[in-house]
Amino acid sequence: MPIQEKPNYLWSILTMKCPRCRRGHMFTQSNPWKLKKTLQMPEKCPECGQPFELEVGFWYGTGYVSYALSFALSVATFIAWWVLVGLSTEDHRFFWWMGLNAALLIFLQPWLMRLSRVIYLYFFVSYDPDYKQTAVKSFDHKTEDYYRDNPGSPKS
């Protein structure tokens, strides 16, 4: 039993906390709409020391996550629009949805870019209640695999 309560998974993602300790902030600035600093991250988690960019080019994969998030959001707004406003082939309501949805996606882009990175890192790094004692998870260039706990004995 960990002494401290395990922070909630979804809540930790939404508040953009480090996946390993779920306490340290992953981004330097709390406001994603300060566009010059949107993707500014500390090299390591300020709380547990977990490196965020596990290898060079690690964040390239976030493109897929961001695409999936935008798609899911569009489906959600489409359903909401359908229920609340309605759709018809006789008027322009469908195009209004398209326009407003596009505007919403553009507005949310900085936040979505951050969220994609957070979700992406959560795929690779899991919560560790003993983060103060154990080694950080990192990329092993010999086996090209991600491992944690014991450097030298990759988890397979």
Ligand SMILES: [Zn+2]
């Ligand atoms: Zn951490």
